[in-house]
Amino acid sequence: MTGVSGDSFNLEFYRSYTAREAWGLHAMAFDRSENDGFAALQHNWLLKRWNLPNAQANTYAGIGAGVAKREGASARPAAVGAFRADYETRRIYTAFEVKGMTSEAFNRSVTSVETGFAPYLAEFDELNTWIILQAKHTSGMDDNFDLIPKLRFFKDNIFVEAGVTHRGKPMASLMIHF
Amino acid sequence: MKTISAILFSALLTALSAKAAPDRVMTIKASVDGMVCAFCAQGLTAHFRNHDAISNIHVSLGRNLVILEERKGKSISDEEIAKAVERAGFDAPNNINRVATPFDDVKNAED
Numbered sequence: 001m002t003g004v005s006g007d008s009f010n011l012e013f014y015r016s017y018t019a020r021e022a023w024g025l026h027a028m029a030f031d032r033s034e035n036d037g038f039a040a041l042q043h044n045w046l047l048k049r050w051n052l053p054n055a056q057a058n059t060y061a062g063i064g065a066g067v068a069k070r071e072g073a074s075a076r077p078a079a080v081g082a083f084r085a086d087y088e089t090r091r092i093y094t095a096f097e098v099k100g101m102t103s104e105a106f107n108r109s110v111t112s113v114e115t116g117f118a119p120y121l122a123e124f125d126e127l128n129t130w131i132i133l134q135a136k137h138t139s140g141m142d143d144n145f146d147l148i149p150k151l152r153f154f155k156d157n158i159f160v161e162a163g164v165t166h167r168g169k170p171m172a173s174l175m176i177h178f
Numbered sequence: 179m180k181t182i183s184a185i186l187f188s189a190l191l192t193a194l195s196a197k198a199a200p201d202r203v204m205t206i207k208a209s210v211d212g213m214v215c216a217f218c219a220q221g222l223t224a225h226f227r228n229h230d231a232i233s234n235i236h237v238s239l240g241r242n243l244v245i246l247e248e249r250k251g252k253s254i255s256d257e258e259i260a261k262a263v264e265r266a267g268f269d270a271p272n273n274i275n276r277v278a279t280p281f282d283d284v285k286n287a288e289d
Contacts, residue, residue, distance in 0.1 A: 052212060
């Protein structure tokens with residue numbers, strides 16, 4: 001998964017080795033003008049999944065270790081952690097996510113809440129469309145809050161979303177299941 | 179006479195066991211809860227597409243169904259279907275039905 005949102009850039013590449021566990025690379029640049037960022041090897045777990053007749057809910061957690069770097073400084077060891085919870089039906093979608101990174105270089109956390117709806121009920125082999133509103137807070141930055149209306153599309157193994165923050169900065173995300 | 183009976187009985191058993199993998203093509207309907215997101219259900223199709231007893235697969239989000247078409251003369255067990263569904267992150271099917279209705283008819287049915 002890769003994406004840019006406001007001032008931040010996010011790259012995640014995971015390999016699932018069971019239905020509940022995946023590991024991979026998580027890298028993030030928080031502020032393109034200051035060049036703050038980290039790269040880490042991360043392990044994710046599906047903590048609990050509720051498979052309901054017309055809905056699904058999930059909780060996930062992830063931890064990782066890597067390096068963080070501020071512009072002009074040397075790289076420092078960093079630890080990352082993440083928690084996510086979501087609930088969706090074929091018509092509505094909600095998600096909460098918090099990601100944190102700590103190091104001697106700097107600390108950051110990104111908290112995000114998303115809610116959205118599908119304007120039509122799409123089947124498995126059709127183009128799925130979602131209209132989503134995301135509120136995102138990033139700690140330790142001047143412009144630390146973004147409200148992002150966005151469109152999400154997926155078909156087969158490809159997922160894309162695009163939007164614009166309330167400050168007029170573009171947001172885009174791409175995810176592919178291999 | 180006993181020998182002839184034993185041979186006939188053995189032939190009957192062989193014929194009955196051959197029925198386990200019927201010559202006619204069967205369509206399997208597996209009811210799976212939680213299939214609300216097409217992107218998240220992609221993993222469901224991966225296992226079945228590579229299975230030599232399966233010639234076709236369709237996922238119906240609206241009917242909570244995984245629909246499989248068995249190849250002529252081949253069969254997949256309920257246990258194997260359940261394991262594949264669980265490996266994709268869903269609970270084992272609530273119900274697995276085998277019908278002689280053609281795959282496309284089951285796929286295009288209203289319910």
